[in-house]
Amino acid sequence: MSRIIRQLLLIVALPAVLVAVWWYSTEDSQSFYVPPLRTILTTFGTLWTGERLATDVLPSVLRLAGGYLSAVVVGVALGVVIGSYRRVRAVLEPVLEFLRAVPPPVLVPVIMLFAGIGNGMKVVVILSGCVWPILLNTVEGVRAVDGVLSESARSYGITGAARLRHLVLPSAGPQIFAGLRQALSIGIILMVISEMFAASNGLGFDVVQFQRSFAIPEMWSGILLLGLLGFLLSVLFQLVESRALAWYRGLRRSRRSS
Template sequence: MKRVLAAVALPAVLLVTWWFASAGSQDFYQPPLETILRVFPDTWTPARLRGDVLPSLIRLFAGYFLAVGLGIALGVAVGAGRTLRRLAEPPLEFLRAIPPPVLVPVLILVSGFSDRTKILVIVLGAVWPVLLNTVEGVRAADEVLADTCRTYRVRGWLRLRAFVLPSASPQIVVGARQALSISIIMMVIGELLGTTNGLGYTVIEFQRGFQIPQMWSGVFVLGLLGVALSALFGLAERRVLSWYHAARAAERAGR
């Protein structure tokens, strides 16, 4: 209960502050929170949720899981081999320095205004935190356990499954959490150009049509989506890293 109260206390205070600070506002572009909440049910009907939110979620999950899979695979390969790491570091640093939104026009030229382009935009933005954290996690693996694997000739897939991935998993999860936030941002950016549905498209259409309360309600939907996905990620993290959290709790209790 204390954890729940701590989680909702600050958002509740901010909403109440916004409610009273915006009450009676005559600014066309900054309507009262009451107006935004009043148009919310009529704006985000089940039909709009199916037509705009569902396609965005499909693109988001496709791009995110592709980015996580690609980041882990490349990160393990680069982190485990010193020669490959030396060869890959310069091009990786070069590519990481390019802001993913800059590549959107290039991707449109190559693959057009398709869902594949929007998914690639998400992948290009979200792959880096997973890749870099995986590399660091693999490099930071316990040397004693690595020597034990070499002594007992634990190699190949068994070594990867039993030693490398568990050792790097806390770092990988950190990168995956960062990638989730980036994926939502890149999803919206990808939907601003050449699309006919999606949350980003809907918000920009409301803005172009001067439907400002509806536009703000779309921003609310994006925020709620981020909160829901973060909560789901937290549940998955606790399940995947249950052994890690148990070990940390035991370590703290021993102190």
């Protein structure tokens, strides 16, 4: 119990210090563009409740979930295929490196031409950015599967779907989750950018509208909400990762103790 309490204190210590510094440094602020944190929090409490959660926050979260989960399916599936076959990797690697180097925000106008300005466009934008860290990390994870384990599986007749499920994916799991973590932060950024380009709702749309109408406390409250959303998604991801890779962490602890 004491270990859990210490971990919680370590987690909240720095945010608490930063909030305290922000509070006291802006307490007497007369700047129109940097209002006191007290004003921002008051605006936050009155603005992001009830109707706005349904009309702006929920659509943003659903777009992020759609794009991110699509990227997980596409990235892991293609990564397994490319990582498993050397010839496929040799043919596709130059193209993948070229596409990976193109910044996803640059593709937003192009995607708008083909997908319109609806939710589909925003999901595709998020997918186009999130898929690369997942794909490339999956490829490297599959390539790094232990040769001895691979030969043992072949000797025992473990092939096809059984080999994929019991050997390839577990062995590449730590690398895949590293890509999933990178993709999550990219997805949040692209969610906001896509909503700033062409949208009628969503957090990115709201922040831009507040800025254009000089509703500065409301703008800051939207930015604060985006930070909280990113933090909550990170905590949720850590819970999923710790459960999925429990065997891997246990193996590392046993190796340290020995």
